[in-house]
Amino acid sequence: MYSKAEQVMGDILIDYFNNESLWKIDGRTMAAVFRRFDIMERYLNQAEGAGRGGAMANTIQKVNFHTHCERCRHARGKAEEYVEEAVRANVSKLGFSDHMPYYDDRFGLRMPFTELDDYLREITKLREACRENLTIFRGFEGEYVREDNAYYESLLSREDCDYLLLGQHFYERADGELINVYQLENTDDYEIYAANIVEAMRTGYFRYAAHPDLIFLNDFPWDIHCERACDIMVDGAVKYGFALEYNANGFRRGKQLYADGERYPYPHDRFWEKVKGTGISVYVGSDCHDPAQVYDGIVETAYGKLEEMGIAVRTDWIC
Secondary structure (H helix, E strand, O other): OOOHHHHHHHHHHHHHHOOHHHHHOOHHHHHHHHHHHOHHHHHHHHHHHHHOOOOHHHHOOOEEEEEOOHHHOOOOOOHHHHHHHHHHOOOOEEEEEEEOOOOOOOOOOOOOHHHHHHHHHHHHHHHHHOOOOOEEEEEEEEOOOHHHHHHHHHHHOOOOOOEEEEOOOEEEOOOOOEEEHHHOOOOOOHHHHHHHHHHHHHHOOOOEEOOOOHHHHOOOOOOHHHHHHHHHHHHHHHHHOOEEEEEOHHHHOOOEEEOOEEEOOOOOHHHHHHHOOOOOOEEEEOOEOOHHHOOOHHHHHHHHHHHHHOOOOOOOOOO
């Protein structure tokens, strides 16, 4: 027997998948399906959007969980300026995720490790000051490196750190060598990059993968390595119920002529076509490096592109 709630969920699932045989699934499993793939939210968003002529943007609250500031050494503007712009733009939730400093300062273009505490104190102060107008979250965007699990756990155990985003600007080969994705000579390692991301998904440390298709900014012809890398990441996200980010900052870089045609460096349409229809949770991240970019026209472009592709977007907190 199904409870009333399970009956409602079953009806929606049957409508969503157009498959009457779903009633063979027991109620507990049916509920688990909802929790994992967030079908309820998507169903309601699509139903509401259809009632308004399909205008997805009209039903979405303004949020951004991918925000940098001048501490990363390649953005402009203090954290306070990003908050001011978020309030002006009627953003309801703002997540600061500046590039994670590592204890040995192994990567460049980010705050030194000595600034970590100051950064979190600054964001916490802004969070308290703006509580009535804006919900602020404190976090970092960082690479996953196998030997650093204790470091990620130490950050997440702090009361002043709310989340980590996965931003795999460097990936790790089997021998531990860290490779910069901006300095590749071919596509041979693409599957290794993708496997790194899936390994990070499995840890539970990260809330979502920022620009998972970043590697396609390299100018190489589309080949079997590209195809397999996409499949590895998409299959991993499905398996682990892991969210992916559609990164608006790639649009800010403008269209360029690549070996596979004129396109933006990222997001890459071929990757996102594979995401479509999988039930993977998708967030739009501004990846802003300037206060004016917190929720600009480029962010709206990203939402519009996903609507055209038929991919629903989440705007709730990444819980």
